[in-house]
Amino acid sequence: MNGFKNQVTGIKIAYIGGGSTIWGRQLMSDLALYPDMAGIVKLYDLDYQAAYDNQIIGNKLLERFDVKGKWIYEAVHTLEEALLDANFVIISILPGTFNEMKSDVHCPEKYGIYQSVGDTVGPGGLMRALRTIPIFVEFAQQIKKHAPEAWVLNHTNPLTLCIRTLYEVFPEIKAFGCCNEVFKTRRLMITMLESLKSINGITTNEIYTNVLGINHFTWIDQASYKGMNLIPIYQQFVDQYYESGFVEPGEKNWLNDTFKDANRVKFDLFRNYGLIAAASDRHLAEFLPPWYLKNPEIVSTWKFRLTTVNWRVEDKKDSMDKSRRLVNGDEELKLVPSDGDGILMIRALLGLGDLITNVNLPNQGQMNDFPFGPVVETNAVFSNNCVRPIVTGKVPLDLQSLIMRHILNQETLLKASLTKDKEMAFHAFINDPLVTLDMVQARELFNEMLLNMKCYLHGWNL
């Protein structure tokens, strides 16, 4: 890697899960937009063909006049090949298949437990964690061996436990978790300012927010645009749209798009706890007792939807069809900046501009009301070859309690996974707020879900 006159060339990126359709194209697009970085992206995926497709799609960009950043894409057959001498490692994998996802999301429904996503917490999130942790143990070991100095950027869910596992196995790793939910909340505030104050043309980086919490259960206790305190404006916003909900103009409605919501959960949490919840309603609802997820009718009144796995299957199909067209040259990759700060983080680490943004890192003082070690989401400063979290200040006690429950539960689950301790995993399971079953039913569901993914649980005594 060479830095010269504000340009960095020869950058080597290892992309684990390099066959990803959406995340993959996003990265290509992001890299294409900057003229001051160049290098190679090694694409590694269990599905080599998917990685190879991305190689083709990516390399087509080299010839396009509108592409400023010149990158070579190369699908590789082994993790080791990808990692060797990497400066950055990007991870976005799908742990398991849609079959396991079906079990995650739909098995609990038989017991009256509804989940809107099922990839972070709740019975589905916990199961997904149990099959993901061993994969990340392997990643950590390989990174330690082949790319110990690389910066590791993970997108995979459950994001908190993925990062936590990397640090548990290789404490010196330079890894962090990157998620665009808070980014979207900043964008919501821009819309709010347009709508309520008729201020236009604000960019996300002009919205300063103090971020705290854990991934997908993240909160903002201070927000400003220039000298303007946004909290009272948000209060007014909530008062105006509490009942109706708020849908961004021009956006698909939550009725038409499984991924959309009307921010009603967010508004209700603000009324209750006084802080701005900074994730989509679909994620937030899963961290709480079934206040918003009691049953599909209740979900409707809060104006968001349960994701079905069938929907995901369709969605994936669309995404792969698009890949096919891109490979064949029937369609050209559109270059649009991504909905998050991932590329800016990479740039800052290369010395191409400091950045303050939210990120997931082990707690080392930034949230001093919480134990050190577990992964939390707060702001951090990204600068040349370093990321340093920013101290959040005090978290209100009632919120602390909600967050701590998940932190300890995730620590319990991690330990259970590393020691293959089924009983301890069950204790994390029954302590999840969405699991309101009695012990007998809880055990039944737990066992069924474990068995559904037993091929990922090597060495467990099931």
Place this chain on the structure above:
Amino acid sequence: MNGFKNQVTGIKIAYIGGGSTIWGRQLMSDLALYPDMAGIVKLYDLDYQAAYDNQIIGNKLLERFDVKGKWIYEAVHTLEEALLDANFVIISILPGTFNEMKSDVHCPEKYGIYQSVGDTVGPGGLMRALRTIPIFVEFAQQIKKHAPEAWVLNHTNPLTLCIRTLYEVFPEIKAFGCCNEVFKTRRLMITMLESLKSINGITTNEIYTNVLGINHFTWIDQASYKGMNLIPIYQQFVDQYYESGFVEPGEKNWLNDTFKDANRVKFDLFRNYGLIAAASDRHLAEFLPPWYLKNPEIVSTWKFRLTTVNWRVEDKKDSMDKSRRLVNGDEELKLVPSDGDGILMIRALLGLGDLITNVNLPNQGQMNDFPFGPVVETNAVFSNNCVRPIVTGKVPLDLQSLIMRHILNQETLLKASLTKDKEMAFHAFINDPLVTLDMVQARELFNEMLLNMKCYLHGWNL
């Protein structure tokens, strides 16, 4: 107070709630049994007559030949009179009347929430706390003013929050909470050893246990009798009696006595978490999601009972009848050593014999997995004018999680009470494991319960 040749005379005890029938007679009996202590007990009670009755009952002991400890009892009209120059302050009060207790226990039943005691956690325990904390604020202020050097021993529930309040208001106070639930668990182990190992004649102080947790949700991770490790024996005990439950021979059965249980909850928790739960089943069940308290039928299968307030009313009547007989001389007070280490704690603090036993104190390092400040229950060493907690060692993560939830909830409730913040109190309420309602119902119940005791909530905006 004078210490001379292993005797201490001139001890002054202030008894707040000095009209208590059961706790009052217990103290008299305990004091009567030791020849090496003497002094005066000032009895203060909102119900002066009850205190005066105890004065009469207590002073009758002076004339009895079988009484070794000579104490004068004097009912006083003000807290100040009781506290002035006190060496010890004992607190055992009933915060509110049976009316409030009825609300605590029976209101939630309308919403399908069943409580076996309702004085510690659960909706009832939380309400009780909200009316007790202001009383203890007052106690702390008065003790700071009139008896800042006194040792303060509290029996009142919710015990954790009572002690916590005292320290919050007067951080230099020398207060601790004393409860006999762990003591009873040590006695259960004696019975176990008699039953399984045919060892007889063991005394409670020969059973060494490592105690950790919070009051009424206390745990033992190490137990021994001389060189014998009791954990595997307890395992065997659980295996033998898991289904049937175990009732101590000669004891009233749980079917006949509201206060009894068959240890089935304890046994189930041991099977799950591997530690010995050291409180009665009735208390333990309330700290958990409704695994054991889902409905009265489930409660029956676990072989314990829900306490009705009517039962308490009857019980109180019996107890007062007995007082009447004792005052009139129709009955003589029986001298039996108490079911707990309270009197031994007092003796140790006077330099009359060091003692290791469990006690409730602010965490100052003894449970280093938990925040410092909140009150926890662990072993401590009592010696001349000092109590020092013993470090417990690590708490298993899954258990940590269950305990931490209540610790943070209690801290939330304390803050809500001190700042009269109804919203924050509600957040503690909905975060209690027994409150499995949706937000609307939860708020309804919460409001109703608050209104039922509004006369105790001065300055609240209800």
Place this chain on the structure above:
Amino acid sequence: MNGFKNQVTGIKIAYIGGGSTIWGRQLMSDLALYPDMAGIVKLYDLDYQAAYDNQIIGNKLLERFDVKGKWIYEAVHTLEEALLDANFVIISILPGTFNEMKSDVHCPEKYGIYQSVGDTVGPGGLMRALRTIPIFVEFAQQIKKHAPEAWVLNHTNPLTLCIRTLYEVFPEIKAFGCCNEVFKTRRLMITMLESLKSINGITTNEIYTNVLGINHFTWIDQASYKGMNLIPIYQQFVDQYYESGFVEPGEKNWLNDTFKDANRVKFDLFRNYGLIAAASDRHLAEFLPPWYLKNPEIVSTWKFRLTTVNWRVEDKKDSMDKSRRLVNGDEELKLVPSDGDGILMIRALLGLGDLITNVNLPNQGQMNDFPFGPVVETNAVFSNNCVRPIVTGKVPLDLQSLIMRHILNQETLLKASLTKDKEMAFHAFINDPLVTLDMVQARELFNEMLLNMKCYLHGWNL
């Protein structure tokens, strides 16, 4: 205070020590340079005349065409008048007179203890702290009463203990300490890059440094300019100039200017500890055993000088002469940006541009190897109405030890001062690294120095 279209008007600044010559003119100059802020500065000083002089000098700026920022200056007679409704409080006072300073610096010389500054640590710094702390107790109480929401920016030394005192008395205060020593170190790196790498035109804000430690004993463990790691370059710099020292071209030499040094102490500390010490040699040397301050000859070999108080008297006279000329209109105030980030901090707090810079704040997690509460110096993010420290990462153990010694000593001194405990103050005194006397001599010197400033020690039993 009104914010509108990126301008803020109606700002009210209370300047305590508003008769300061150098700091006062610096503030005027800084405020004059920005067109987007306006308001009033209330000048309060024990020496009203000096404040009034600054009023005259400041208000002359209103008429000048080259002045962009329009501010009114008004000398006031009481602290209360200054503080009322202030948005910002700036403190730069001289605690005591040159007489006490003479005692601070020159008394210890009789015992063979040499100090290069005598205002932070060492016997002189400790004495200065003992007379400054009570003044800051008063400031904190007044700020709590009259301007509890104001941002308080302190320049007074000993800076750490001044800030620490403010927080001890009024924990909710929004105060921080601002010192330009680290700024100068960033400038040294710019010179280094010009000299070694022929890179010109770098601004201080382009040098990113990770700052840790305590004021005047501050360290940098990571430094970069864009993508360039500056640590190996600094290594080369030290190697080249270790023996000769390095004097910035065009600067006065350490031989001619008491305040200058040749960075030899800094270079030696880098060789020893591997981190860049980020304060002037004169300050650094005082935090260590007399390695560099054993006697005036040794000081010379390290190429810095002992400040005499006579020199300060002369310097002050020059500065006051200049004030006279400015008041009389014989000279015009030159507008030059200040040598530090103070004005940028104020701007950021007003929402006029986020800023990352070093600052002195109570440790709340930013240096997690150290106790929470004591004031440390690290980076922080300044944004609209908030300052949040950045977590530094681990401090090497050998350096930790050197820093911790002063932290605990300063805590000891604070407690001694607040409780007027002479014995405890003495223990801080004999634990200072420069105090290498035996107990008898140490006590003699300590008593003498205390007596020399007894008029500042109200209520002490001397």
Place this chain on the structure above:
Amino acid sequence: MNGFKNQVTGIKIAYIGGGSTIWGRQLMSDLALYPDMAGIVKLYDLDYQAAYDNQIIGNKLLERFDVKGKWIYEAVHTLEEALLDANFVIISILPGTFNEMKSDVHCPEKYGIYQSVGDTVGPGGLMRALRTIPIFVEFAQQIKKHAPEAWVLNHTNPLTLCIRTLYEVFPEIKAFGCCNEVFKTRRLMITMLESLKSINGITTNEIYTNVLGINHFTWIDQASYKGMNLIPIYQQFVDQYYESGFVEPGEKNWLNDTFKDANRVKFDLFRNYGLIAAASDRHLAEFLPPWYLKNPEIVSTWKFRLTTVNWRVEDKKDSMDKSRRLVNGDEELKLVPSDGDGILMIRALLGLGDLITNVNLPNQGQMNDFPFGPVVETNAVFSNNCVRPIVTGKVPLDLQSLIMRHILNQETLLKASLTKDKEMAFHAFINDPLVTLDMVQARELFNEMLLNMKCYLHGWNL
């Protein structure tokens, strides 16, 4: 190992340094005095002959009628043989020979640094640590391999770092450090009570002391005999004997015995810090700047002596002559209880009687003003198969500072030793309070001392 009817037989003790003369005979004597324990002691020593001598001496006891405890002694050739299946491991070794000890104690004298012992801190103690730590690394590895469940009791100095090393290498080890200095302080209090209060017949276990600090720099802030507070009596004791010093009646005088002192340092520290220093003056003086060790004349005025290594050589010779006589049967081993609680600790761990006494363990909450991990000395409860430290309460800030300096210095030294980092070791060296040299001289002395023991520093770059 079998426990039956309050007897434990089949105990296996591994004695590392099993050729020790004094510690060895002490153990034999202690074991001989208790009828309820029996087993085998495996003696391992680099000097096999010395271990074999102890085998002979120990086995002679089997035939004596006055010996109650029946133990077999067996010298073994390898550490592994000793450790295999051990229930207890006792370590008392001499790291190096008298040659290294000469360097430790006498080299610094050339630079004007005087040490009274030279085995704990000071230049000598630090050097001794550097050659001892690698040995304990080896011990920890072997114990982990061959006796991971054994209780490890170490007497070797520097005791703190020996224990700390064991835990660093094998965190699950059940090790603690045992030293009789506090025991002697309890005995001093008994003498004090005899002398001042004419109370006789007190046993050491009746003196309750609250112990805190680090080994050889241990303090008592609360002491009582039954209900009697001993602190004011100690005050009176100090006032009476401050100038003359106090020598226990019948004891050898400090003038005649290198190991004796007159408690003057202890008395002076009490006057200064208000706590009772609980180690011999010879040890205490070394933890402080050269207040008491400036030069031999000053040492004399404080009425203690510098130990010469020649004296140790003589002493060792006497001790070995005695061994010879014991082996040959020319003399019979006298059975006297040892001057410390080591044997009672072993008994308690076997379930033969709980014990509260002081012990050296990693800080896990017992001294919450200090970092967790480093080894501290406090009280602990020993009971069946467990040791749990007792929380000490707050340490006064001025004392905290003195203790923390050594704790961090020892951590620095440990890290230096484990990573063979000469520069870091040097930083611990120059931060020792007794090292008051300038950097040049300090480095000279440091290098010389390192070279004197280079054969113990495998892999160092000297």
